[in-house]
Structures are given as structure tokens and as C-alpha cells.
Amino acid sequence: MEAVLPIEVEIPSMRILAKTELEEAEWAKQRYEQLNLIDEKRLKAICHGQCYQQRMARAFNAKVCHREFNPDDLVLRKVLHVTPDSRGKFSYKYDGPFVVKETFSGGVIILSDMDGTENVLPINADAIKKYYP
Structure with a gap:
């Protein structure tokens, strides 16, 4: 066979x-x-x-929720890097609050500190969330 x-x-x-x-x-x-x-x-x-x-x-x-940020909104920025003095899982997940200075198409946002100093690097909208004091 x-x-x-x-x-x-x-x-x-x-x-x-x-x-x-x-x-x-x-x-x-x-x-x-x-x-x-x-x-x-x-x-x-x-x-x-x-x-x-x-x-x-x-x-x-x-399933995607569209989030819209306007100038002068208060937001929290996600901590994307591990700092040398981090406390492991007990470290902070978000920095802030920050103020939205300017928004661009595609989800790019420029933030500034509460005292008005503008951050040089833009940040993606996925890495921030609204802050409600």
C-alpha cells in the first residue's frame, strides 16, 4: 500500500x-x-x-469611550516610568493635577503645571484622566 x-x-x-x-x-x-x-x-x-x-x-x-479634553480642564497624568525610589505596587499611579493648555487632533495634549509653567513634551490622551477636585 x-x-x-x-x-x-x-x-x-x-x-x-x-x-x-x-x-x-x-x-x-x-x-x-x-x-x-x-x-x-x-x-x-x-x-x-x-x-x-x-x-x-x-x-x-x-467598547472605546471617547474622552474629550478642553483647555483649562484639570487632569491627572499617568506615571509611565518607574522611579528609582519607587515603593513597588504602593507607588503613585498618577501625577498631578495639571491644566490642559492646548489640544491637537489625534489625542495629543500639552499640559502645564498649576502655577502656569508649560511642559515641553506633549502627552497622549490615553495617559491622562480628568481630575475632579
């Missing part, structure tokens, strides 16, 4: 052709039809992948 690969059952090779005693013209015709269907299968797979990505994006975006 000889082992046959599953792909050879679907797309017959010369060995399968010899065993089943197909005519060469008929085998070539079947092979040509399968090659013509490859583009269709490829397009179907691409379409399926795009539909899947759209479904996943829609499900993710449904």
Missing part, C-alpha cells in the same frame, strides 16, 4: 493519473480548471480576511 498525500487527492499528480488510468487530455483539462479557480479562491480568502478584520475593529471600537 502506497501513501498518498491529501493534496494529491484534491489535485491529482502524474502518479495518481497513472493509477486511475485517466487520459492525459482529461487530466490536463481538470488541472487547467483547477488553476483557473485558484484566483477565485485567493480573492475569496482575501475578502474573508478583510471582513474578519472589519468585524474585529467594529467590536473593539464599540
